[in-house]
Amino acid sequence: MTEKLTERDPAKTPNHFSGPMRCPVGLGDVDLFSAGAQEHWYDAYPILHDQAPVQRLEGEGYGPGSDGFILSKYDDVALVVRDPVRFPPTLFLALETMQASGQALEDQEFVNAMMVSMNSLRPNNELWRAHRQELTDPWVGPGAARHQAMIEAAASGLIDGFAERAIDGEPIDFVRDFARPLPQIVMANILGFPHKDIPQLADWGNAQVAAFVYGKGHRNQMTKEQTTEQFTALQEFQEYTATAILDRRSAPKDDMISFLCNVEYSALNRKLTDIEINGIVYAMMIGGLETTQYAIAEQAQLLCEHPDTWAQLQADRSGLRGFTEEAMRMRSPTQGLSTRVTSQDEVFQGVKVPKGSLLHLRWAAANVDPEEWECPFDLNIERKAVTRHLVFSQGPRVCPGAQLSRLEQVIAWDALFDRFGAMEYAADNGFEHQPGIMLGTLALNLKFTDMGA
Numbered sequence: 001m002t003e004k005l006t007e008r009d010p011a012k013t014p015n016h017f018s019g020p021m022r023c024p025v026g027l028g029d030v031d032l033f034s035a036g037a038q039e040h041w042y043d044a045y046p047i048l049h050d051q052a053p054v055q056r057l058e059g060e061g062y063g064p065g066s067d068g069f070i071l072s073k074y075d076d077v078a079l080v081v082r083d084p085v086r087f088p089p090t091l092f093l094a095l096e097t098m099q100a101s102g103q104a105l106e107d108q109e110f111v112n113a114m115m116v117s118m119n120s121l122r123p124n125n126e127l128w129r130a131h132r133q134e135l136t137d138p139w140v141g142p143g144a145a146r147h148q149a150m151i152e153a154a155a156s157g158l159i160d161g162f163a164e165r166a167i168d169g170e171p172i173d174f175v176r177d178f179a180r181p182l183p184q185i186v187m188a189n190i191l192g193f194p195h196k197d198i199p200q201l202a203d204w205g206n207a208q209v210a211a212f213v214y215g216k217g218h219r220n221q222m223t224k225e226q227t228t229e230q231f232t233a234l235q236e237f238q239e240y241t242a243t244a245i246l247d248r249r250s251a252p253k254d255d256m257i258s259f260l261c262n263v264e265y266s267a268l269n270r271k272l273t274d275i276e277i278n279g280i281v282y283a284m285m286i287g288g289l290e291t292t293q294y295a296i297a298e299q300a301q302l303l304c305e306h307p308d309t310w311a312q313l314q315a316d317r318s319g320l321r322g323f324t325e326e327a328m329r330m331r332s333p334t335q336g337l338s339t340r341v342t343s344q345d346e347v348f349q350g351v352k353v354p355k356g357s358l359l360h361l362r363w364a365a366a367n368v369d370p371e372e373w374e375c376p377f378d379l380n381i382e383r384k385a386v387t388r389h390l391v392f393s394q395g396p397r398v399c400p401g402a403q404l405s406r407l408e409q410v411i412a413w414d415a416l417f418d419r420f421g422a423m424e425y426a427a428d429n430g431f432e433h434q435p436g437i438m439l440g441t442l443a444l445n446l447k448f449t450d451m452g453a
């Protein structure tokens with residue numbers, strides 16, 4: 001295999017150099033799910049677009065005898081997510097299987113509170129919409145605006161924690177000191193969990209996303225031992241949340257759990273049960289922590305690589321929203337998910353995809369598809385209609401927490417621009433992306449310069 005590494009500048013993109021996998025130059029080198037592939041995903045996408053925009057994964061479908069297919073073109077992924085009837089979510093199929101067993105979901109092995117709550121609160125597309133509008137939008141959707149001051153206080157408190165060391169010239173692990181704790185504090189505040197419990201909540205959060213980190217292949221498959229370990233850890237989380245729900249039922253506060261205890265779900269004409277609330281809390285935690293952390297950490301890398309953009313945004317914050325959206329488009333936190341099935345025979349890009357195939361929706365590849373995006377690898381914070389990206393998906397199942405995450409990102413950079421004159425990679429920055437399906441660094445050492453220095 002020909003080396004292509006010399007085409008990159010290691011000082012600018014150190015992450016592309018540290019993984020065990022070498023840079024792919026042809027289709028034969030591309031395996032999006034192999035060890036170290038994270039360091040070269042963005043080298044692999046142009047190859048897929050050119051040579052295999054619909055890549056078959058033999059025998060890796062939803063059921064026995066079916067195949068998986070990686071969709072990497074923007075039009076294909078967008079078509080699929082906008083039509084939940086033609087391309088039903090795997091979750092609906094999983095729920096049907098669980099229901100068919102005749103046993104209550106609560107009593108089935110490896111069924112978490114989130115699945116139980118989905119089964120009763122949003123088992124179909126209509127209820128999915130009602131669930132979002134009535135139960136999550138007021139807190140993490142359009143209603144997230146109410147958290148502005150709280151998020152600003154969290155961001156500036158975290159900066160206070162490392163600013164002095166940073167100004168003294170100490171390299172700062174930006175993930176540990178800022179990008180990770182910010183969404184942790186924000187979600188704890190929204191749900192109403194005390195800050196002293198954040199380390200424990202973080203451990204449970206890690207257990208929740210274990211399949212996306214340690215799972216194998218496009219289906220994020222874990223071993224039975226790993227799944228057992230995960231469910232044992234999360235049993236404690238379920239009990240912890242159950243206690244919080246009991247507490248809020250008797251003494252409501254201004255938080256999301258109290259809201260969920262009291263809200264009348266008009267779609268079902270009733271209030272929510274404890275296990276249903278527990279399931280919604282689970283969904284908020286699994287969606288709301290790592291994803292935003294990864295977005296902020298990748299944005300930091302882009303700003304280290306584009307100091308001119310740092311200067312431009314610091315002087316004029318009106319471009320901040322364009323920057324965060326463009327950065328997510330270029331470095332999508334959730335790179336791909338295998339969550340839709342074909343309900344009829346389909347043809348994508350001339351490739352036959354039979355009924356019953358499992359579709360791996362590669363959001364990140366769609367977001368750099370050159371047929372949709374002019375110069376897709378250029379950071380252009382004035383890009384027209386950038387929010388048509390598929391970072392949060394689209395259509396009826398679009399991410400319910402997108403508004404909250406967007407707000408956190410904009411506030412994070414606003415606060416950092418207020419405090420520091422410049423930011424750059426620290427010399428000892430041999431960071432790697434973590435394994436799995438998310439684009440996340442475990443550490444990121446940065447140096448900051450005082451304002452006016």
Ligand code: HEM
Binds near residue numbers: 363
């Ligand atoms: C940069 C941050 C984020 C990214 C990249 C992201 C991305 C996504 C994507 C791609 C999906 C799949 C949608 C589909 O299947 O069509 C999703 C679903 C979801 N997200 Fe997010 N998300 C982010 C932040 C958040 C936040 C902050 C929350 C909660 C506070 C959240 C909660 C959820 C939930 C609960 C779902 C599942 C919806 C369902 O049940 O199908 N996400 N997200």
